[in-house]
Structures are given as C-alpha cells and as structure tokens.
Amino acid sequence: MPSFELSGRTYETDEDGYLINLSDWNPEVAAYVATQESVNMTENHWEVINFLREYYEEYKIAPMIRILTKAIGKKLGKEKGNTKYLYDLYPGGPAKQACKIAGLPKPTGCV
Amino acid sequence: MADAHEVPEIHDDIETPALQPGSMGHLAPYPAVEKHMVPLNFPAARVPDWEKRGVEKLGEMLKKYRSLQVYMDICVKCGACADKCHYFLGTGDPNNMPVKRAELMRSVYRRYFTPAGRMFPGLVNAKDFDEEMLKQWFTYYHQCSQCRRCSVFCPYGIDTAEITMAAREIMDAIGVGHKYTTEIVAKVHDIGNNLGIPKPALSGTLQFLEDDMLENTGHEIKLPLDQEGAEVLLVAPSADFFSEPHIQSLMGYAKVFHQAGISYTISSYASEAANFGMFIGSYEQKKKISKRIAEQARALKVKRIVVGECGHAWRVAYSFWNTLNGPFDFLDNRYPVPQHICEFTHDLIGRGALTFDKEANDAYVVTMHDSCNVARASRMGPNPGGQFTIPRDLIRATCNHFVDMDEDTIFEKTLCCGGGGGLLTDELMDLRVKGTMPRVTALKKVMAEHKVNFLALICAICKAQFNKMLPMYGIPMDTVGGVHQLVSNAILLGKNKGIV
Numbered sequence: 001m002p003s004f005e006l007s008g009r010t011y012e013t014d015e016d017g018y019l020i021n022l023s024d025w026n027p028e029v030a031a032y033v034a035t036q037e038s039v040n041m042t043e044n045h046w047e048v049i050n051f052l053r054e055y056y057e058e059y060k061i062a063p064m065i066r067i068l069t070k071a072i073g074k075k076l077g078k079e080k081g082n083t084k085y086l087y088d089l090y091p092g093g094p095a096k097q098a099c100k101i102a103g104l105p106k107p108t109g110c111v
Numbered sequence: 112m113a114d115a116h117e118v119p120e121i122h123d124d125i126e127t128p129a130l131q132p133g134s135m136g137h138l139a140p141y142p143a144v145e146k147h148m149v150p151l152n153f154p155a156a157r158v159p160d161w162e163k164r165g166v167e168k169l170g171e172m173l174k175k176y177r178s179l180q181v182y183m184d185i186c187v188k189c190g191a192c193a194d195k196c197h198y199f200l201g202t203g204d205p206n207n208m209p210v211k212r213a214e215l216m217r218s219v220y221r222r223y224f225t226p227a228g229r230m231f232p233g234l235v236n237a238k239d240f241d242e243e244m245l246k247q248w249f250t251y252y253h254q255c256s257q258c259r260r261c262s263v264f265c266p267y268g269i270d271t272a273e274i275t276m277a278a279r280e281i282m283d284a285i286g287v288g289h290k291y292t293t294e295i296v297a298k299v300h301d302i303g304n305n306l307g308i309p310k311p312a313l314s315g316t317l318q319f320l321e322d323d324m325l326e327n328t329g330h331e332i333k334l335p336l337d338q339e340g341a342e343v344l345l346v347a348p349s350a351d352f353f354s355e356p357h358i359q360s361l362m363g364y365a366k367v368f369h370q371a372g373i374s375y376t377i378s379s380y381a382s383e384a385a386n387f388g389m390f391i392g393s394y395e396q397k398k399k400i401s402k403r404i405a406e407q408a409r410a411l412k413v414k415r416i417v418v419g420e421c422g423h424a425w426r427v428a429y430s431f432w433n434t435l436n437g438p439f440d441f442l443d444n445r446y447p448v449p450q451h452i453c454e455f456t457h458d459l460i461g462r463g464a465l466t467f468d469k470e471a472n473d474a475y476v477v478t479m480h481d482s483c484n485v486a487r488a489s490r491m492g493p494n495p496g497g498q499f500t501i502p503r504d505l506i507r508a509t510c511n512h513f514v515d516m517d518e519d520t521i522f523e524k525t526l527c528c529g530g531g532g533g534l535l536t537d538e539l540m541d542l543r544v545k546g547t548m549p550r551v552t553a554l555k556k557v558m559a560e561h562k563v564n565f566l567a568l569i570c571a572i573c574k575a576q577f578n579k580m581l582p583m584y585g586i587p588m589d590t591v592g593g594v595h596q597l598v599s600n601a602i603l604l605g606k607n608k609g610i611v
Contacts, residue, residue, distance in 0.1 A: 015141050016537060059312035064353045067319055083355055087588075093579075095354070096537075108295050109305030110350040110357075110385065110421075110535060110571035 006032050018099075018106045025053075025103030033101045037092060041101075045089050047075050052102040062099050062107055116541055118583050119201060119548040121555050125520075127194045131203035139250040141538055143288030147297045151396060154286030161285040165240050166223050168284045169216075172277050173224065179277050182269045183220045186210065192261035192271070197527050198254050201545030206251045209261035209271040215247055216274055245287065252278040253289060254542055256532035257390065258483035263523050275532070276392030283391055291536035292387045299400055304349035304383035310336075313379055316352050324362055330604045332369040334361070335376045337411070343368070343375035344408050345452075346384045346428075347419030348571035356592040357574055360420050363595030366602050367456050371464045375417070381407040384424035385571065389431075390533030398435040401427060405436035414443035417450050420593050422482035422531070422570030425451055429489040447492075453569060454492050456598060457501045460508055467601040472510040475565040477597065478557050479503055479515065480550065480577075481525035482570035496522075502569055502594050509601040514561045520553040530576030547580045554586070566591045 001020070003012045011029060012020040017036065019025060030049060034041045051071050055063045063071075065083060073081015086094040095107050145155040158164055173180045192209040194200065199207040206212060221228035221237035228237030238244055257272035282288065298307045308316070317334040324332045335341065345368075351361040368375045381403040388396030408416050416439075418428050428449040433439065439448045447454065459465050481499060485491070491498040499522050506513050520526050529546030557563040566577060568591070577591040 059309065059315065061306065061308050061312045062353075064316050064319070064358060065355050066323070066358060067316065070319075070323075107306060107353070108291070108298060109307075109353075110348055110575045111306065111354050 004032070014106070016100070016106060019103045022103055022105070029103065030101050037097055037101065039090060039092075039097070039101065044076055044080070048072060048086065048089060048094065048098050049102045051075075052098060052104060056102070056104050062095060062104055065094060068094060116544045116583065119545055121548070121552050121584065123556070125200060125549045125552050128200060128203035130205055132205055135198075135202045135204040135207065135254060135542065136247075136250060138254070138539065138542055139246075140253045140534075140536060141290040142249075143290045143293040147290065147293040148283075148286065148288050150297045150300055151283070151288075151293055151393070153283045153288055153293070157286040161245075161287070162240050165245070165281055165285045166219070168281045169220065169240075169277075170224065172280065173220075176273075176277070178270065178273060182213070182274055183217055183224075185267050186213065186217070186269055187267075189266065191264045191266060192269075195261045195264050196255075197258070197260070197529060197549045198256070198542060198546045201529070201548040202542070206247070207254055209255075209265075212251050212255055213269070213271055213274050215244070215251060216278055219244060245282075248278050248282060249287060252282070253534065253539070256483070256527045256529070256534050256546070258527035258531055259487045260483065260524065260527065263487065272532070276389070278392075279390070280392035283393065289391070289533065292391050292533040295387050296391065296396055296400065299383055299387075299403075303380050303403065304352075305385050305387070306349040306353055308349055308352055308382065310379040313352060313377075313382060317377065320358065320362060320365075324365065328366075328604055330369065332362075332365050332604075334365050335374075337379055338374075338376035339411050341374045341376035341411065341413055343373060343415045343417050344381070344404070344411055344413040345375050345377050345417050345419065346381060346404055346424075347377070348384045348421035348424060349382055350571040350575060351419055352382070354575060354578075356578070356589065356596055357420075357571055359596035359599060360593030361595075363593065363597075363599030363602070364419060364452055366599055366604065367452075367459065367465065367595070370602060370604055371459050376411060376413070378404075378407040378411060384418050384421040384428070386424055386427040387533060389423055389427055397427060397431065401432055402436050405432070405439070408439075409441060415446045415450060416442065416448065417452055417455050419452050420569040420571065420595060422484040422572060425491075426484035426488040429491075451491050451501075453501050453505055453594060454497070456595070457492065457504055460505075466603045467509050467598075468603055469509060469511045469601055471601040472597055473512070475510060475597075476512040476514065476561055476563045477506050477510050477565045477567050478513070478554065478561075478563045479506060479521070479594075480528070480554075480566050480568040480573060481521055482568055482573050483525060483527050483531055485569060486525045487523055502567070505594050506567055506597060509597045514557055514563060516553040516557050520550065526550040526553065528570075528573040528576040529580065531572050535572050535576060543576060544580060544583060547576065547584075551580070551584045551586070555584075558586070564590060565597075567594050567597060569594050
C-alpha cells in the first residue's frame with residue numbers, strides 16, 4: 001500500500017494519495033499533501049478545507065459544489081462564492097483536490 | 112497534481128493516425144481490492160487456477176450468449192471498424208482498433224474451442240490464456256468505453272461492447288476486477304448510489320436547492336424525497352445531487368414537474384439511475400442494482416418512473432428493466448415504462464403545459480452531443496430516432512440558436528466523450544484526454560464556423576468527462592451542460608400552471 005512519512009509517522013494512502021484512515025488527518029498532513037499538489041495554502045484555502053471537514057463530519061460525504069461555493073461566499077465575500085474562485089484556489093478541482101488535502105475520501109461516480 | 116497530460120493537437124478534420132503499436136500498453140486501471148470484490152460475489156483475489164477457470168467461464172458464456180459465439184466466429188477482418196474507435200483515433204495503438212481488441216479474445220477462443228486451434232495453434236494464431244494474455248485483456252478491455260460506434264460500421268453487426276463486457280465478466284470471475292467500477296457497485300449496495308450520499312446528506316442537499324430556487328425564482332419549487340403516493344418516481348444519476356453542471360439539470364427537472372403540476376418524488380433508497388453492473392458485464396449485478404428502483408416504485412406506490420439525464424442508465428432502463436425486474440404492470444400503462452425525462456418534458460410541451468422565454472438562452476449557440484448508450488442502444492418516444500429528435504426538439508423549444516456538428520459525428524455515428532463504460536477514473540486520464548480528441552475536433556469546427564459556445568447533452572458521465580477535458584483543449588469548462596439546464600433557464604414559471 002502506498003504511504004508517506006511525516007515527522008516520524010507513516011501515513012497510508014490509496015493509489016492516488018488519499019488518506020486511508022481519515023482519522024490520520026491533521027493540519028501538518030494537509031500542508032504536506034498541498035505541497036505535493038503544488039497548492040500554496042493561504043487563509044482562504046484553509047477556509048475551504050475547514051468547511052469540507054465540518055460538512056463531512058456531519059454528513060459523511062463531501063458537500064455538493066454549490067453548497068461549498070455558497071458557504072465560501074458567506075465567509076469570504078460574495079464575489080468569491082463561485083466555482084471559478086474555487087478552481088482558482090484548487091486547480092485540480094474542489095471535489096477531488098480539495099478533498100484530498102482535507103483528508104476526505106475521493107468522490108466516486110460520475111464526477 | 113500531475114495533470115500535465117499530453118493533449119493531442121486538433122486538426123480541421125478527424126484523421127486516421129499513424130500506427131503506434133503498444134503505445135497504450137502501459138495504461139491499465141487500478142486492480143480491484145477484496146473489500147469491493149466480495150460484496151459483488153466475486154473472488155477476493157486472483158484464484159490459483161485462474162487460467163483454467165477463465166477458459167471455463169468463456170466456455171459457459173459461449174453457451175449462454177449465442178451472440179458471443181457468433182462474434183467469435185463471424186469476423187472476416189474486413190477492417191471497416193479499424194478507424195472508427197475514438198481511442199484508436201486518439202492513440203494510434205492498433206490494439207484499440209475494435210478488430211484487434213476483439214482478437215485478444217478470439218485468439219483464446221480459437222485455442223480452446225476450435226479443432227484447428229487445439230491441434231495447430233501456431234497455424235491459426237491461437238493463443239494460450241496466460242499471464243501475458245491476461246495483462247493484455249486487463250489493459251485493452253479497459254480501453255473500450257463500450258460505445259458501440261464500431262458496430263454501426265461493421266457489415267456483420269459485431270457488437271464489440273458485448274465482447275468487452277464478456278471479457279470483464281470473465282476477469283471478475285477469476286478475481287481480477289477493476290477498482291473504480293467495483294468500488295462504485297459496492298457503494299450502491301451499501302448506501303444506494305454511486306457517490307455514497309447517505310439520506311441525511313441527500314435530504315439536506317435537496318433542501319438547499321429548494322431554498323436556492325426560491326431565492327432565484329420566487330417560486331416554491333420542490334425536490335421531494337421519499338414521498339409515498341406521488342405520481343412519479345424520478346430516478347436521476349447521483350451526480351445530479353453533487354456536481355456542476357449536473358445539478359443545473361436537476362433543477363430543470365424540478366421546474367418542469369412544478370410547472371406541470373405533477374407530483375413526484377426522489378427516493379433515498381433508489382437514489383441512483385446509473386448501473387455500473389452493465390459496465391462490468393454482470394447480469395446479476397445489473398439486476399440487483401436496478402431491483403432497488405422497482406422495489407421503491409412499489410413501496411412508494413407511484414404510477415410512473417421517469418429517468419434523468421444519464422446515458423447508460425437509459426439503456427439499462429429502456430432495454431433491460433423489463434427482463435431484469437419486470438413486469439412493471441403495477442404502473443400506469445398509459446405512459447411509457449420507463450419514461451425518459453426528455454420524453455416527459457417533450458410530451459408536456461406538446462400538450463401546452465410549458466412555455467418558454469427562449470431569449471433567456473440567447474447568450475448560447477448550442478450544439479448537441481449524442482451520448483452513446485442513448486444513441487445506439489435505446490430509443491425514446493413513439494417514433495424511431497426519437498432519441499435524437501426529442502432532445503433536439505427541447506433545445507429548439509428553449510433556444511434560438513442551434514446547430515448540429517458534422518453528420519459523421521452525431522446521431523448513431525456519434526463519438527464517445529472518451530470517459531464512458533467505466534473509464535471515468537483518474538488513472539486512465541491519458542486515455543480519456545486522447546479519446547476525447549475526435550469529439551473535440553468536431554466541436555471546435557462548429558465553434559469556429561458557427562460560434563457555438565454550449566455543448567448540450569443528456570449523460571452524467573459525458574458531463575463530468577467534458578467538464579474536465581474541455582479546459583485541457585482551451586475550451587471553457589462551462590461550455591458543457593445538460594439539455595434540462597437549457598429548459599431550466601428558459602421555462603416560464605407561474606403562468607398557465609398545470610396541464611391544460
């Protein structure tokens with residue numbers, strides 16, 4: 001099974017680098033995965049990650065994109081509450097790349 | 112992320128590429144794992160006597176499916192199919208010519224099931240089902256999207272998709288599965304849909320969209336969940352509850368129901384139209400997945416079942432539901448069983464129940480991408496070719512500007528989006544990028560000649576695939592959308608509500 005080492009700990013991932021054990025996640029892991037993804041984490045990036053994690057905690061699934069954009073719009077200003085802004089933050093896609101950094105499982109299906 | 116895929120150059124026309132033998136031989140999908148194989152009643156891992164078991168399974172299938180036996184025997188290698196596969200056109204790998212892909216199975220068939228192949232394998236190019244052959248099968252039977260374009264051109268009507276499905280079924284039977292598809296099927300059995308959206312999340316999502324539509328339209332448009340006694344059970348692909356542009360179509364369906372005054376419900380138990388049992392070629396899985404829908408239709412006491420914008424779901428529903436889970440005689444037989452959402456909306460327009468402000472779509476010059484499973488494996492409505500004319504009628508009813516792409520790339524000759532048949536997975540990205548090239552070529556042509564800026568279609572896989580692919584070819588992501596997205600934009604709410 002693929003894995004990576006960080007601060008003396010081993011983290012197991014799937015073939016695409018998503019954490020196997022969701023409880024392994026911590027901000028240091030997120031920062032490391034973001035570096036691997038060439039995403040430079042700013043405060044606004046963290047807002048997305050925090051929202052994804054809160055939503056997942058409650059619903060056991062990532063939110064529909066529109067729910068995410070609306071939440072981000074509320075937090076960061078209406079002009080940022082759109083899909084384009086999310087793709088500016090996470091060029092690999094809010095569903096896949098942001099979920100990976102947030103330690104959520106990879107969305108499956110026709111996505 | 113390593114998204115630096117080599118993007119083919121787009122020429123004026125779709126050209127037959129120079130041969131590049133073995134160029135895609137490295138690209139196989141991730142193998143399935145035990146936790147996904149076991150719930151599907153497949154062996155957890157490759158079985159010890161897999162060579163023998165694989166050949167036995169092929170033998171069983173030849174007996175069970177007369178068509179497969181015919182496809183093994185009848186090909187005369189005329190080559191009509193050779194340049195018809197989008198994956199061949201995009202990759203130049205001869206194993207992606209439909210005839211060569213099928214030959215991977217035919218050579219094994221000859222070895223074990225024909226006298227000449229048993230005695231003189233070298234003379235008839237008969238091959239053992241060995242490690243190398245299994246590797247080729249796993250690779251190239253996962254580079255076919257089961258789109259059946261090649262079958263349109265085959266003088267014998269050989270259905271290569273059926274050969275691909277058979278190969279995948281044989282591999283599953285020996286414990287060699289494909290991760291993406293088996294994980295998804297396992298998730299449907301566990302949670303009810305491909306995405307794994309549990310009921311509370313689905314309920315919250317629908318509530319969110321209702322609020323959103325109220326805010327944007329001023330109308331209380333409902334997305335009811337698990338409502339017993341509704342007239343219609345709406346079965347949509349679960350991507351409609353999650354992704355852009357899919358949810359735009361979901362809101363379109365909701366507005367149509369609202370405006371027509373027809374009660375409907377979504378089901379949390381049968382919250383998936385898609386049926387990946389077809390992609391893995393398993394009759395049992397296909398039956399088990401679609402059974403959820405039949406059960407819910409009975410439990411919720413609906414009179415009709417309407418299927419959302421999902422290509423292969425429509426094939427399964429239209430062509431197989433009755434055999435798999437029929438009869439559906441408990442439904443109202445005055446309506447088609449099942450009914451496609453496009454057919455449903457089309458019928459309402461014909462009866463004067465819906466009116467549109469076409470100018471709402473005036474920003475768009477629209478073209479239509481026919482999705483393979485709708486185009487070549489089903490029909491729609493009472494007339495032949497309805498699967499082509501009905502969605503186009505809806506576009507014309509809701510938009511002022513529509514133009515078709517090159518006639519060799521639409522209707523039954525339509526080109527696959529490059530992500531169908533269970534290949535919409537990231538590890539096959541290189542194949543997806545190359546396989547979409549022929550469609551993008553035809554699209555770019557109408558973009559240049561007619562200023563087309565909207566690619567309308569009725570398939571969740573196509574939407575997701577183009578959403579990812581078009582930007583790689585320099586086309587904006589929001590160029591792709593559903594037919595009911597256009598309906599949603601243009602529908603007039605509130606006036607003359609209900610069927611007249």
